[in-house]
Amino acid sequence: MSDDGDGAGGLVLLVVIGVALAGGTWYMHQGQQDAVREHEPVEATVLSTSIDRTDEGADDDREVTFSPVVAYEYEVDGETYRSTTVRPAGMEKAYDGEREARAFLAEYEPGQQVTAYYDPAAPDEAFLVRETTGGLLRFTAVGALAAVLGVGGLLVRALGL
Secondary structure, rough: OOOOHHHHHHHHHHHHHHHHHHHHHHHHHHEEEEHHHEEEHHHHHEEEEEEEEEEOOOOOHOEEEEEEEEEEEEOOOOOEEOOOOOOOHOOOOOOHEEEEEEEEHHHOOOOOOEEEEEEOOOEEEEEEOOOOHHHHHHHHHHHHHHHHHHHHHHHHHHHHO
């Protein structure tokens, strides 16, 4: 068995990727939490709804997703704003099936009054669904696990175990 350092390089890379993944997703999660906590409610009017279909991948491995779009307007301090942001911090949800996307849109009929949440420091930024996505924390955990495994591997190599 040669000790050319290739294994150590891979372990260092695992640590770097793990830390970057954990840190980046934790930062995005905190952005969502801050938005949910700090944005103020405002009455909004639904203007229109639609579904964006996205096709990705090659013919044999094509993935199709459906993203609900809700256009709405709201007023803050006498100024009218328009938005299509549904969830905080840009964490829009895409559905695997069109039926699920339509079910989500059933809650938003054009002309309907709904509650939106706007940023008092930037009133042109708003969203409709006041919740965070738990998926980010799963990626944070995966990144942290990768970093811990990488550090553990480096320790094993350094101690010659």
